[in-house]
Amino acid sequence: MLTISDPAEMRAWSQARARRGRSIGFVPTMGALHAGHRALIDDAHDRADDVVVSIFVNPLQFNETADFNSYPRPIDHDVAACEAAGVAAVYAPTAAAMYPEGFQTRVVPGALADQMEGPGRPGHFEGVVTVVAKLFGAVRPDVAIFGQKDYQQFAIVTALSADLDLGVDIIGHPIVRERDGLALSSRNVRLTPAQRAAAICVPGSLDAARAAALGADSSPASVRAAAVAVIEREPLARLEYATVFDQRSLVEVDGFGEGQPGAAPARIAVAVWFGDVRLIDNRELFET
Ligand code: AMP
Numbered sequence: 001m002l003t004i005s006d007p008a009e010m011r012a013w014s015q016a017r018a019r020r021g022r023s024i025g026f027v028p029t030m031g032a033l034h035a036g037h038r039a040l041i042d043d044a045h046d047r048a049d050d051v052v053v054s055i056f057v058n059p060l061q062f063n064e065t066a067d068f069n070s071y072p073r074p075i076d077h078d079v080a081a082c083e084a085a086g087v088a089a090v091y092a093p094t095a096a097a098m099y100p101e102g103f104q105t106r107v108v109p110g111a112l113a114d115q116m117e118g119p120g121r122p123g124h125f126e127g128v129v130t131v132v133a134k135l136f137g138a139v140r141p142d143v144a145i146f147g148q149k150d151y152q153q154f155a156i157v158t159a160l161s162a163d164l165d166l167g168v169d170i171i172g173h174p175i176v177r178e179r180d181g182l183a184l185s186s187r188n189v190r191l192t193p194a195q196r197a198a199a200i201c202v203p204g205s206l207d208a209a210r211a212a213a214l215g216a217d218s219s220p221a222s223v224r225a226a227a228v229a230v231i232e233r234e235p236l237a238r239l240e241y242a243t244v245f246d247q248r249s250l251v252e253v254d255g256f257g258e259g260q261p262g263a264a265p266a267r268i269a270v271a272v273w274f275g276d277v278r279l280i281d282n283r284e285l286f287e288t
Contacts, residue, residue, distance in 0.1 A: 002089040003079060007098070010091050010138040014052070017088075018140065022049040026141030026168075028132060031055040032072040032186035033081045036176035040145040041085045043173050047143045050088040054135050059095060061127030066276075072186055091139060098134060107133045110163070112156045115250040116243055116269055117280070128153055129160045136161075136168055143169040147176075149183050151269060151282045155250060175281070177203065183281045195274040198236035202272050205230040205242070206283040209268045213256075213285040220244040220253050223268060223285065231272055240271040240278070247284070 004010045014024055025048030027040045037053075044051045055078055062068035075092070082090050106126055113125035136144070144161075146154040154172045161168045176184050181203035182196075191199060205227040212218055212226035224244050231239045246253050247265045256266060269282035 001079075001083045001087055004089055004091050005093050005097060007093060007134075007138040010052075010089075010093075011140060013089060014138075014140040017050055023142040024048055024140065025051045026054070026135070026139050026144040027051065028054045028056075028135050028144065028146075030057045030071065030186065031078045032074055032189070033078045034184045034186065036147060036149065036184035038081070038085055039176045040147060040173050041082070041087060043171065044143070044145050045086060047145075047169075047171065048141075051086070052089045052091055052139050052141065053082050053085075053087050054091040054093075054139065056091075056093055056098065056131070056135070058098075058127060058131040060099070060130055061124050063121050063124060070190070072189060091135070093138075098131070106130045107160065107164075109156050110159060112152065112159055112250050115245065115252075116152050116241070117271070118152075120240065120271075125153070125156055129156060132157055132160060133164070133166070136166055141168055143171060145171045145173050148172045149175045149185070149281065151247070151267065152250060155247075175283075181207075183279070185279060187277050187279065190277045191274055195236055195277065198234050199272075199274055199279060201231050201234040201237050202270060202279055202281045205270055205272075206268060206281060209244075210283060210285055213266075218256070220255065220266070227268055227270060231270065236274055238273040240273060242268065242270045244268050244285070 025044030027044050029037050057071050107129040109125045109129045146157055148154055158170045161170050180200050182199050208230045209223045209227040212223045224242050227242045231237050243252050245267055247267045253266055266285045267282050271280045
């Protein structure tokens, strides 16, 4: 397995593979790899000949310097995990290589970025699409795998590839969870044992929302209220938002469509704080 840190070297490697007729599957990450990332890598193996994983903690997408500085960076563990997962190349550029002096171009996302996470995290998705566009430019993938845990990110990157004719097939991989239902996240290691125990209220709130959705006379308001009640019962949890939304437009819905539950492809998403750790999660409401 190769580890590459220079964008031009990365592109040369990918182009050489492409000339040999090899397709490239790409998994962009910020490192601190866990079983959720591994599932994305396995998915990429099923869809392409060679898999590239990028590891880059992107300063452009962080709202808080403290969050950026405290983000875990176990690079040796990550490189070993990629090797064990059969990755062909790890792309781990330095911040100086990604944003050299004189760097000035940004990609501006559209309306999808104004919903959900958008208002509370100004500039976040601009940072995400800018770095994804740069990573695609260096890695030149045929297909890229994103997790549905970051559902809005997956939707915005799908639009990026389509709108800018990048030709990268964007796949949304289902959320990978711990046995007790908590979605795997690099930030989970920062939870105290008490916060970790409390954090099961996050998937619990989504389960309550789904149960409410499938009940008689359900509405987005009653579904949201069911989720909020579960989080508010947990003293260590602080709810930032809970939203029931159309999974194509990400716009909050006020009905489930023609009076039929399930007619709209609706999802619920929540963002919940435990101390200074922010967790997000979501699920479809009417999937079978
Ligand atoms: P990150 O390293 O947190 O930026 O995540 C890299 C990719 O892994 C993103 O596409 C995430 O959505 C995805 N990912 C992170 N955690 C999970 C999870 N528990 N299940 C599925 N995908 C995930």
